[in-house]
Amino acid sequence: MTKQEWPLWEIFIRGAHGLSHRHVGSLHAPDAEMAIKNARDVYTRRKEGVSIWAVESSAIVASSPEDKGHLYDPADDKVYRHPTFFDIPDDVGAM
Amino acid sequence: MYAQMVKSTGQGVKSLDEMDPQERAFQERINAGDKIEPKDWMPAGYRKTLIRQIGQHAHSEIVGQLPEGNWITRAPTLERKAILLAKVQDEAGHGLYLYCAAETLGVTRDELTEMLLDGRMKYSSIFNYPTLTWADMGAVGWLVDGAAIMNQVPLQRTSYGPYARAMVRICKEESFHQRQGFDIMMKMANGTTAQKRMAQDALNRFWGPSLMMFGPSDGDSVHSAQSMAWKIKMNGNDELRQLFVDQTAPQAEYLGLTIPDETLNWNDEKGGYDFAQPDWDEFFDVLKGNGPEAANRMEARNKAWDDGAWVRDGMMAHADKKRAAKLAAE
Numbered sequence: 369m370t371k372q373e374w375p376l377w378e379i380f381i382r383g384a385h386g387l388s389h390r391h392v393g394s395l396h397a398p399d400a401e402m403a404i405k406n407a408r409d410v411y412t413r414r415k416e417g418v419s420i421w422a423v424e425s426s427a428i429v430a431s432s433p434e435d436k437g438h439l440y441d442p443a444d445d446k447v448y449r450h451p452t453f454f455d456i457p458d459d460v461g462a463m
Numbered sequence: 464m465y466a467q468m469v470k471s472t473g474q475g476v477k478s479l480d481e482m483d484p485q486e487r488a489f490q491e492r493i494n495a496g497d498k499i500e501p502k503d504w505m506p507a508g509y510r511k512t513l514i515r516q517i518g519q520h521a522h523s524e525i526v527g528q529l530p531e532g533n534w535i536t537r538a539p540t541l542e543r544k545a546i547l548l549a550k551v552q553d554e555a556g557h558g559l560y561l562y563c564a565a566e567t568l569g570v571t572r573d574e575l576t577e578m579l580l581d582g583r584m585k586y587s588s589i590f591n592y593p594t595l596t597w598a599d600m601g602a603v604g605w606l607v608d609g610a611a612i613m614n615q616v617p618l619q620r621t622s623y624g625p626y627a628r629a630m631v632r633i634c635k636e637e638s639f640h641q642r643q644g645f646d647i648m649m650k651m652a653n654g655t656t657a658q659k660r661m662a663q664d665a666l667n668r669f670w671g672p673s674l675m676m677f678g679p680s681d682g683d684s685v686h687s688a689q690s691m692a693w694k695i696k697m698n699g700n701d702e703l704r705q706l707f708v709d710q711t712a713p714q715a716e717y718l719g720l721t722i723p724d725e726t727l728n729w730n731d732e733k734g735g736y737d738f739a740q741p742d743w744d745e746f747f748d749v750l751k752g753n754g755p756e757a758a759n760r761m762e763a764r765n766k767a768w769d770d771g772a773w774v775r776d777g778m779m780a781h782a783d784k785k786r787a788a789k790l791a792a793e
């Protein structure tokens with residue numbers, strides 16, 4: 369009987385040079401070193417990555433789903449942040 | 464399928480009007496094609512059914528390594544050995560993707576493993592059959608992975624985000640599995656008389672059990688209806704079984720092999736094959752734990768878990784020690 373379950377790690381992978389790391393899933397490992405090794409076996413068997421990050425799941429702070437509305441509200445009434453808000457005459461050329 | 468006869472709430476599907484506002488909002492999100500994510504509110508029944516289904520699916524991937532693992536040391540060439548090893552390793556990966564998805568619902572991987580080992584959770588009936596010859600490696604890839612694909616492709620659109628994403632990964636890898644199986648079948652079917660006989664024998668033994676993978680007709684199962692309303696089951700069992708037969712029959716013909724069903728016949732009117740139902744008594748018997756290899760499978764899983772305990776504990780102790788030393792040095 370195992371006494372203590374290996375901690376859970378979230379795995380992020382850079383798919384190719386120049387791209388950001390992206391969350392691909394999680395896995396269990398006793399420590400960070402093994403998390404990276406396991407991530408190589410579980411998530412990059414077909415050269416899906418050039419770099420791996422492992423973060424202990426318990427270290428991740430997430431916004432909560434209830435925030436969905438008000439956390440992002442402030443963006444609702446600021447359409448002028450988008451370039452399409454402004455009408456630039458065709459005569460001006462590309463801008 | 465890899466998850467067969469998963470029970471849901473056992474109560475009929477509620478209409479939107481019968482739901483309280485929270486549940487109704489949830490169902491409306493699902494109807495609109497929204498994905499449900501781990502921290503979102505969800506009905507207890509949805510969570511429970513998903514844990515059962517994803518858990519059973521994960522266990523099937525893990526136990527499913529055993530019938531093929533049986534042939535790794537006896538593959539006919541080094542290349543076939545390497546391919547089979549890679550295929551079986553993928554199945555371990557599939558199990559892990561799915562355990563991760565289940566864990567987001569509040570169950571741990573060790574809990575899931577223990578439920579498999581003490582028989583509280585099931586795995587697919589198909590893996591309780593023996594793999595007697597090398598041709599069986601062909602039949603398993605072609606038929607078993609082929610049947611799994613039928614069910615897994617639509618599950619990429621399932622309502623639970625982590626499950627859907629796991630299915631996307633899995634589907635990317637499955638087509639290699641099916642093709643390597645068909646490749647073995649082609650070799651055997653075009654080989655010596657003895658090889659061809661082995662190929663036919665493998666098809667004979669795996670045909671019925673492959674049809675059983677989809678589970679019995681849904682009929683008016685309240686479990687299926689609820690799972691479909693929640694979009695954790697995307698198609699009816701008979702519908703997928705028909706698709707599988709329609710896809711597989713011409714492939715068997717291409718191989719020059721005969722599907723062991725005298726009633727198999729193209730039906731122009733319905734645009735699909737007529738075929739005989741597998742032996743459902745056998746299916747229920749296997750599901751009860753009486754499959755020919757059931758005892759061996761569970762013994763192998765229990766042995767791996769027990770024999771590995773000292774490694775899991777040792778590595779954890781080592782990690783704890785390193786962490787403590789690092790802390791002391793700071």
Ligand SMILES: [Fe+2]
Nearest residue numbers: 524553554557
């Ligand atoms: Fe798989």
Ligand SMILES: [Fe+2]
Nearest residue numbers: 527554608611
């Ligand atoms: Fe499989």
Ligand SMILES: [Fe+2]
Nearest residue numbers: 554608637640
């Ligand atoms: Fe597979």
